[in-house]
Amino acid sequence: xxxxxxxxxxxxxxxxxxxxxxxxxxxxxxxxxxxxxxxxxxxxxxxxxxxxxxxxxxxxxxxxxxxxxxxxxxxxxxxxxxxxxxxxxxxxxxxxxxxxxxxxxxxxxxxxxxxxxxxxxxxxxxxxxxxxxxxxxxxxxxxxxxxxxxxxxxxxxxxxxxxxxxxxxxxxxxxxxxxxxxxxxxxxxxxxxxxxx
Amino acid sequence: xxxxxxxxxxxxxxxxxxxxxxxxxxxxxxxxxxxxxxxxxxxxxxxxxxxxxxxxxxxxxxxxxxxxxxxxxxxxxxxxxxxxxxxxxxxxxxxxxxxxxxxxxxxxxxxxxxxxxxxxxxxxxxxxxxxxxxx
Numbered sequence: 334x335x336x337x338x339x340x341x342x343x344x345x346x347x348x349x350x351x352x353x354x355x356x357x358x359x360x361x362x363x364x365x366x367x368x369x370x371x372x373x374x375x376x377x378x379x380x381x382x383x384x385x386x387x388x389x390x391x392x393x394x395x396x397x398x399x400x401x402x403x404x405x406x407x408x409x410x411x412x413x414x415x416x417x418x419x420x421x422x423x424x425x426x427x428x429x430x431x432x433x434x435x436x437x438x439x440x441x442x443x444x445x446x447x448x449x450x451x452x453x454x455x456x457x458x459x460x461x462x463x464x465x466x467x468x469x470x471x472x473x474x475x476x477x478x479x480x481x482x483x484x485x486x487x488x489x490x491x492x493x494x495x496x497x498x499x500x501x502x503x504x505x506x507x508x509x510x511x512x513x514x515x516x517x518x519x520x521x522x523x524x525x526x527x528x529x530x
Numbered sequence: 531x532x533x534x535x536x537x538x539x540x541x542x543x544x545x546x547x548x549x550x551x552x553x554x555x556x557x558x559x560x561x562x563x564x565x566x567x568x569x570x571x572x573x574x575x576x577x578x579x580x581x582x583x584x585x586x587x588x589x590x591x592x593x594x595x596x597x598x599x600x601x602x603x604x605x606x607x608x609x610x611x612x613x614x615x616x617x618x619x620x621x622x623x624x625x626x627x628x629x630x631x632x633x634x635x636x637x638x639x640x641x642x643x644x645x646x647x648x649x650x651x652x653x654x655x656x657x658x659x660x661x662x663x664x665x
Contacts, residue, residue: 363609363629365664377628385645389588429626433591433648 369523405474413484553659612644614651
């Protein structure tokens with residue numbers, strides 16, 4: 334019987350070992366849903382779906398004729414009630430499309446810096462004039478991406494139901510036509526129990 | 531109740547939180563067309579079957595599709611992701627491919643497809659796990 338008490342005490346010690354300690358660890362990027370709000374794994378899935386959809390749209394590929402079209406991103410409007418860094422989402426989409434080696438991108442956000450560099454090279458007297466980059470030679474975006482995130486939510490009997498929709502469009506700047514579009518729908522629910530701690 | 535029974539019951543209570551995280555894994559080589567199913571999870575093996583593996587090429591980028599079949603009459607909540615390996619077997623942008631939610635109704639089929647991140651992608655590795663096992 335004494336051995337039994339020792340064994341139980343050892344198991345109790347093992348089960349309590351984690352109590353009252355704070356530990357940090359790296360977790361997987363894709364976890365199961367913890368709330369009905371948009372979570373990192375939802376954003377990652379959305380980015381992956383949009384990129385895959387664009388890369389495997391055969392009609393679009395036929396239209397661009399195997400060339401690497403130059404794109405820009407106008408931005409994704411956040412029409413949901415949630416705060417989200419939409420620029421971070423478009424950055425991820427751009428990174429993946431660039432790494433596919435099927436598209437090239439302009440970045441209007443750094444155009445001011447480009448002009449500053451060129452101006453410095455032309456004016457500071459330190460740069461070899463034959464190597465200085467003159468203005469007026471940059472490429473131009475042929476198409477641009479834009480989109481929106483929308484949300485619908487309802488709450489019934491302690492259940493919060495949230496529906497999100499990401500829409501992304503690619504517009505040809507010359508013709509004004511939409512050459513590709515796709516959307517990602519996400520629906521999540523969160524239940525608040527009336528019992529428990 | 532003897533001491534042995536008490537100890538076993540207590541040990542089961544302590545280790546109840548330990549879940550098997552090995553899911554079903556499928557490897558598809560888009561260059562040779564070979565595919566192999568490595569079912570690592572004893573629990574999932576009885577619930578999901580890999581029914582078909584196909585692959586194609588989209589403008590120089592490899593695409594693989596796996597058809598999963600439910601072997602139960604219950605709804606299964608799964609997650610799956612497809613990571614890509616290059617010719618040398620090195621993972622390409624492993625963190626870039628996310629787990630996607632799959633809700634598979636009883637005795638139903640679902641297809642899961644993925645595109646290589648770039649033209650270097652040659653072998654697709656599909657990982658399927660139960661959502662409840664995702665941390």
